[in-house]
Amino acid sequence: MEVLDILIQANFWAAAVRIATPLVFGVLGALLCERAGVLNLGIEGIFTAGAMAGWMAVWLGAGLWGGVLVAALTGAGFGLLHGVLTVPLGLSQHVTGLAITLFATSLAYFTYRTALPDIATPPRIEPFRPLDVPILSDLPFIGAVLGQQTALTWLALVLVLVVWWMLNRTPLGLALRAVGDAPEAVDAQGLSVYGLRIGAVCAGSALMAVGGAFLTMSAFDAFFFEMVNGRGWICIALVIFASWQPGKALLGALLFGAFDAFQVRLQTEVGAVVPSQVFLMVPYVLSILALIIAARRADYPRALLQPWFKGQR
């Protein structure tokens, strides 16, 4: 098989979309937080907590969508913690975020081990299955790519539209963007800066947690320690690549998914000539390159990382 033939395989693009899905949730979540002016480095831990909580809920009999809800609420809970610490208390967003990652990861593992102290392999759940969407699944090529995707991937795609619409077409979106650019203006309008920021961090963290839940409820059917494996951090880079735009966030996630799907295929094709580690680097190196190009025109939210205190100039 020629290397370029890989790129026209439907299975290749299906893999790219699968790999991209948790990233789409994560980037959208990070985007919401940062648009409101709060960097959320808790993302990696929130992914882990969401992966654990969602899977555990399903295993306990909550049903798949119940699991998604539990994951989202878990994420929102950590978001609330991050929001309270960084918004009204104005603590360092970097340090708080990293602490949230450590705390959420450890708490997820602790809960898992306490609930299942003596098991050889984690219990399996019945995960989301590929969704047969009428008309779309019948299209040539597109159908073969999208026909392999589960309901959560469709949810991610719909959420891109919803977040875009919310940010650009609703008063709430206007207020949210304003609170990340000029919180004093939002305050002058009589809106609550704290409320908007904390709300955005909670909503964003809920999305991140659903991204984690995708790993245990769709991509796989059980929770393992360390299975998030850096996917959260990728989202932090992708949100800059996306220049805080939902559409570009989807594009960035798909691009990363394609790089990763390409690298596994390349590894089996020409692995005899080039060491495997080179391929494992490829998605990250390409992401850095893409970032360098995109970041030059990146439009940072003006008040990102800046705490705002009422009545203080």
Add this chain to the structure above:
Amino acid sequence: MKNDWGARLLGAALIAHLADWNRQMSEALRLTRRACVLAFAWALIVLSPAAGAQEPLAVAAIYTVPVEQQWVSRIDLALDEAAERGDITYVFSENVANTDYERVMREYAEQGMDLIVGEAFAVERAAREVAADYPDTAFLMGSSFGPSQPNFAVFDNWIHEPSYLTGMVAGHATESDVIGMVGGYAIPEVNRLMHAFMDGARSVNPDVTFLVSFINSWYDPPKAKEAAFAMMDAGADIMYAERFGVADAAVERDVRAIGNVIDTADQYPGTIMASAIWHMEPTIDRAIEAVREGRFEPIDYGQFSFMSFGGGSLIVDEELVPAEVVEEVRAKQDEILGGFFRVNVNDEEPVSDG
């Protein structure tokens, strides 16, 4: 304390003073405990001179991954069994970071463990140095290198023999003559088994070619699954399932798989044709006996994972593998057990056939 999670949660630097308080507390507790033990020992000596001999050994294990991990689960199983027999008391710490490994080793050694079991793959030099500081404690560590004086014995999952046999099964079964292999890290103990498997497949089917990839993680089932899908897209019709996730991908595409280290046949019925299983019991039981009898030596326990010692075995699903293949494989197994056939050891990183 059965695991190290409490310590991990406390691990953040901001509660260092709390940890310090904790240490003082445990110091105090240990003193009282030591006093109790001394009193108890004295009472034993006075009251019944012969009773001391059969006290269970204190064994601690330190794992860098969770106990669910394939390799570690086999050690945990063997130690659990020994504990159930009453030969040992068993505690373990899992998911210990390699950077924290020395500290945990020292903590257990300071607690007066008789035997410490673990894995030194990322801390080979440091682990040997710690062991040398505690000559009264026996160390039995998974390692890619050799044993060292005075008390550092090594072991590993030397199941290249059953891996060779599973390779024969795969070589017969493949119709496309393409076999896919997904590994965690390209380290000697992974490479060795892959090469043995490949040799076995080639011995019965010279036309077979291999697709090999590594995901550089022990635990990323979604990623392992994607790697497996990619290989099946490229024509692989038998998957060597070294990691969780590969067999799941095989099930989804209705392709057969070969298991490794643990028996997952009941989780994937109709998919796993054969598995090379590792048994840690022969190694652990010998080490426990040696420590108990005061003749523990820093030797390479690796050979006790060979088939002839019962450290490796082959499981074949006879519903998926034709009878004549089973017969051929069993005949080869007899040759191995009889000492007439040696499986080649090759620690090089395997690569795809170009």
